[in-house]
Amino acid sequence: MVKEANVVYPSLVDEDANELRHYYYQMLLLRRFEERTGEMYVKAKIGGYCHLNLGEEATIVGLMAALKAEDYIFTNYRDHGYVLARGTPPGPIMAELFGKETGVSGGRGGSMHLFDAERHFMGGYAIVGGQVPLAVGAAYALRYQEKSGVVVAQMGDATTNIGAFYESLNLAKLWKCPVLFFIVNNGYGMGTSVAMGSSEPDLWKKGASFRIHGEQIDGTDVLAVRDACRRLRDYAEREADPVILDMVSFRFRGHSVIDSDRYRNPEFVRKGRQEHDPVRNFATLLHEHAIIDDAWLKATADQVEQEIQQAIDFANASSDPKIEDLYQFMYATEVANTPGPEDALAAVKINRGEV
Amino acid sequence: MPIITYRQALNDTLGEELKRDPNVLLMGEEIGVFQGSYRITEGLLQEYGPKRVVDTPIAEEGFVGVAIGAAMLGLRPVVEIMTINFILVAIDQVVNHASKIHYMFGGQVRVPLVIRTPSGGTGQLGATHSQSFENWFAYCPGLKVVAPATPYDAKGLLRAAIRDDDPVMFIESLALYDTKGDVPEDDDFVVPIGVAEVKRTGTDVTVISYSRMTAVAMQVAQRMANEGISVEVVDLRSLRPLDRPTIIASVKKTNRAVVIAEDWYSYGVTAEIAATIQEEAFDYLDAPVQRVAGIETPLPYAKDLSAASKPSAHSLIYAIRKVME
Numbered sequence: 174m175v176k177e178a179n180v181v182y183p184s185l186v187d188e189d190a191n192e193l194r195h196y197y198y199q200m201l202l203l204r205r206f207e208e209r210t211g212e213m214y215v216k217a218k219i220g221g222y223c224h225l226n227l228g229e230e231a232t233i234v235g236l237m238a239a240l241k242a243e244d245y246i247f248t249n250y251r252d253h254g255y256v257l258a259r260g261t262p263p264g265p266i267m268a269e270l271f272g273k274e275t276g277v278s279g280g281r282g283g284s285m286h287l288f289d290a291e292r293h294f295m296g297g298y299a300i301v302g303g304q305v306p307l308a309v310g311a312a313y314a315l316r317y318q319e320k321s322g323v324v325v326a327q328m329g330d331a332t333t334n335i336g337a338f339y340e341s342l343n344l345a346k347l348w349k350c351p352v353l354f355f356i357v358n359n360g361y362g363m364g365t366s367v368a369m370g371s372s373e374p375d376l377w378k379k380g381a382s383f384r385i386h387g388e389q390i391d392g393t394d395v396l397a398v399r400d401a402c403r404r405l406r407d408y409a410e411r412e413a414d415p416v417i418l419d420m421v422s423f424r425f426r427g428h429s430v431i432d433s434d435r436y437r438n439p440e441f442v443r444k445g446r447q448e449h450d451p452v453r454n455f456a457t458l459l460h461e462h463a464i465i466d467d468a469w470l471k472a473t474a475d476q477v478e479q480e481i482q483q484a485i486d487f488a489n490a491s492s493d494p495k496i497e498d499l500y501q502f503m504y505a506t507e508v509a510n511t512p513g514p515e516d517a518l519a520a521v522k523i524n525r526g527e528v
Numbered sequence: 529m530p531i532i533t534y535r536q537a538l539n540d541t542l543g544e545e546l547k548r549d550p551n552v553l554l555m556g557e558e559i560g561v562f563q564g565s566y567r568i569t570e571g572l573l574q575e576y577g578p579k580r581v582v583d584t585p586i587a588e589e590g591f592v593g594v595a596i597g598a599a600m601l602g603l604r605p606v607v608e609i610m611t612i613n614f615i616l617v618a619i620d621q622v623v624n625h626a627s628k629i630h631y632m633f634g635g636q637v638r639v640p641l642v643i644r645t646p647s648g649g650t651g652q653l654g655a656t657h658s659q660s661f662e663n664w665f666a667y668c669p670g671l672k673v674v675a676p677a678t679p680y681d682a683k684g685l686l687r688a689a690i691r692d693d694d695p696v697m698f699i700e701s702l703a704l705y706d707t708k709g710d711v712p713e714d715d716d717f718v719v720p721i722g723v724a725e726v727k728r729t730g731t732d733v734t735v736i737s738y739s740r741m742t743a744v745a746m747q748v749a750q751r752m753a754n755e756g757i758s759v760e761v762v763d764l765r766s767l768r769p770l771d772r773p774t775i776i777a778s779v780k781k782t783n784r785a786v787v788i789a790e791d792w793y794s795y796g797v798t799a800e801i802a803a804t805i806q807e808e809a810f811d812y813l814d815a816p817v818q819r820v821a822g823i824e825t826p827l828p829y830a831k832d833l834s835a836a837s838k839p840s841a842h843s844l845i846y847a848i849r850k851v852m853e
Contacts, residue, residue, distance in 0.1 A: 337590065509722040
């Protein structure tokens with residue numbers, strides 16, 4: 174962990190109290206959304222792979238507080254919190270996890286492939302490293318079209334070991350692309366520690382041979398994250414230059430919902446959750462500065478529970494995508510000799526043994 | 529109609545599309561200052577400048593990914609991959625990303641991308657520079673794969689591909705670049721993707737092919753006519769979507785079929801076509817479908833071995849005679 178974890182901001186007096194409360198609310202929303210998502214997975218409401226953002230709430234909320242509407246975000250498969258903190262309502266997100274037609278990707282994507290074009294959330298991607306060149310391409314397009322804004326290429330720590338990452342660093346620098354290479358460093362790529370997988374464990378240094386500036390940031394401190402992201406975002410936009418942010422945080426559970434986390438020492442995990450809980454630590458900080466009180470915490474917790482329950486209810490009440498729409502999004506431009514709704518119905522009948 | 533080379537048809541089309549739409553840009557290795565490894569982009573950097581004609585480092589995975597990401601924000605990149613062999617290092621971006629983004633995200637974003645690349649091999653290029661991988665991409669739902677055989681189709685399909693909102697693999701052939709043919713000057717002429725063409729009508733046997741093998745098939749058809757065998761040539765033009773109705777209609781008429789492609793025999797394009805024919809025209813066949821495709825080795829360098837490994841006019845004639853027995 175970063176040594177300066179849990180630093181108390183003496184300048185809280187300069188902060189807008191409502192904004193601070195909003196950060197806490199968002200972090201709690203993420204925390205509870207993911208905990209309830211885990212429950213829904215166990216209840217088999219959610220299938221496939223499912224990766225939770227537990228422990229990364231400050232990293233996500235701090236980033237989103239720094240971004241502007243014109244910015245774009247590409248993430249890996251651990252994406253629920255990013256969409257939620259970007260402002261997408263919880264209902265369509267939960268509905269996507271449930272595989273419903275009302276989901277953010279129309280039930281075609283699932284947990285790892287959330288998307289919200291309107292909010293410039295350009296997708297969760299499930300091939301490690303795959304999203305990184307795409308993000309550089311989006312930044313390339315911004316520059317080409319002479320638009321303002323930056324692009325976030327979010328990834329896990331282990332992604333910094335794959336070739337696509339290095340090609341992306343080179344191209345982003347070479348072509349003056351305003352990209353935030355945003356490394357969520359929770360210390361583990363599945364069960365492989367950073368030390369086991371990376372000859373340079375200081376991930377923020379990995380841009381050195383590309384002349385890309387990097388910084389390590391305490392990803393459990395929402396204000397530290399927000400401030401660093403604001404500063405580096407503005408730098409990237411102003412100078413049309415990529416930067417690396419190495420956001421150090423603690424992964425609360427296994428890699429995915431089905432990972433029993435046997436490779437981490439239970440005492441290490443217990444202590445990590447105790448000491449590096451961004452949600453609880455921020456509540457304590459706000460409490461100490463008399464920005465919130467117990468009644469507010471209780472009311473906020475109730476509100477969050479209600480919102481998430483509504484999201485679950487929405488997902489439960491939503492319809493599955495229609496069988497005849499199986500081929501619906503195959504092509505954006507219509508083309509001859511492609512199957513349609515009737516082919517879908519016929520194929521599915523056979524596959525279901527109904528013929 | 530003016531007669532121009534396949535290369536010129538491609539070069540003209542790229543220039544015209546750059547002029548027509550400011551969001552069109554070309555990216556690739558050696559396409560600008562060097563003017564293209566096979567001179568397809570000759571003169572375009574000089575005319576349209578470095579913003580529109582972008583020389584890339586040797587980083588196919590990186591710049592193909594950049595092109596996809598840029599396409600998601602509304603640019604229309606046309607990427608040149610020097611030869612199809614080199615796209616293997618970028619295949620994750622094409623197969624796991626370009627082909628899936630529109631569908632997987634519920635139609636919220638489009639990927640108007642063209643990847644142009646020559647496939648197949650001639651001239652002792654050896655094992656790693658002579659391969660045909662268009663079937664790998666044709667296998668993948670979400671992509672469109674076209675492979676023109678003539679300057680006319682090269683122009684019409686490239687224009688269609690650039691104006692299309694989906695990722696299109698545009699398969700060329702080194703051996704076709706210098707071939708000549710009629711190409712209309714009409715600015716709006718396009719060849720539709722997903723539609724095959726009967727390039728020559730005949731009554732005795734249907735030869736189904738695409739790209740360079742269509743050129744071979746046309747020559748062979750002419751020769752067979754002199755022997756009294758009437759060959760119909762179906763040029764697929766698109767491998768995905770595949771125009772099955774045109775194939776089937778032709779085979780139902782001639783009752784015999786030979787499929788020829790340059791790729792390796794097993795699991796290749798010819799297998800797909802032959803399977804389609806037996807599924808949909810079995811009762812019309814007077815003989816088993818014959819397949820002509822590449823010998824299954826890494827392509828050897830030595831001249832005789834190399835030439836002997838690729839399908840040719842000889843192997844096509846052999847197959848036609850066999851199917852006519």
